[in-house]
Amino acid sequence: MQEELGLPPSVELRTLHDSLPSGADVVSRIxxxxxxxxxxxxxxxxxxxxxxxxAQPECRLITLLGPGGVGKSRLARRAMASLAPQYVDGAxxxxxxxxxxxxxxxxxxxxxxxxxxxxxxxxxxxxxxxxPETVSDNTTYVDPERDPSGIELVLINxxxxxxGGRVDTDTLAGQVLRRGSDT
Numbered sequence: 001m002q003e004e005l006g007l008p009p010s011v012e013l014r015t016l017h018d019s020l021p022s023g024a025d026v027v028s029r030i031x032x033x034x035x036x037x038x039x040x041x042x043x044x045x046x047x048x049x050x051x052x053x054x055a056q057p058e059c060r061l062i063t064l065l066g067p068g069g070v071g072k073s074r075l076a077r078r079a080m081a082s083l084a085p086q087y088v089d090g091a092x093x094x095x096x097x098x099x100x101x102x103x104x105x106x107x108x109x110x111x112x113x114x115x116x117x118x119x120x121x122x123x124x125x126x127x128x129x130x131x132p133e134t135v136s137d138n139t140t141y142v143d144p145e146r147d148p149s150g151i152e153l154v155l156i157n158x159x160x161x162x163x164g165g166r167v168d169t170d171t172l173a174g175q176v177l178r179r180g181s182d183t
Contacts, residue, residue, distance in 0.1 A: 007142065043075065050079045058106060096132055112180040125158040 009017070053059050064076055108117025115123040128151060135150030147167055154162035159173035 043078075046075060047079055047082060050075075051083055054083065058102075058110070111177070113177055114181070116177070125155045127153070127155045128162075129153040 105117035107113075116126065119127065130152060131150045133150070135148065137148050138146045139148075140146065147165070149165070151162055152165060153160070156173040157175065159171060161168055161171055161173060
């Protein structure tokens with residue numbers, strides 16, 4: 001912790017560390033990871049379901065849920081390996097344009113939010129101006145409040161909330177939106 005985060009470990013963490021077996025003992029007990037292409041019953045069905053969901057234009061996000069130990073991580077790695085060649089650069093599941101559309105106009109349409117999700121005269125001005133080359137989430141476990149980089153301007157209901165990368169935490173411009181609302 002001291003080397004990586006610049007923080008001295010707590011007494012509790014030191015006690016836990018000292019109670020763990022040393023390196024040689026640990027290495028001798030490590031089991032090899034299961035092959036990524038496991039033969040769980042129904043795994044090919046799950047992969048086809050993931051591919052089918054990702055192919056739908058209204059698909060925004062897929063989250064794999066289940067108890068620990070059922071293979072969610074292996075399924076996600078397998079899906080990525082088999083499906084990635086169909087996507088941009090072989091690694092991304094959506095283009096920037098499609099991601100923006102899914103987060104804005106498609107979501108507004110889905111929730112029947114009138115005058116939202118598009119840039120057009122007479123619509124509410126909910127806009128984010130960012131640099132796709134430098135936008136980054138800078139939060140860490142130690143500093144979860146750190147501002148992101150690459151986001152230059154954010155308007156919520158026409159009110160400037162972020163300007164030049166600086167966040168105005170005193171201005172509250174948002175409002176609760178309900179399905180089919182006019183505002």
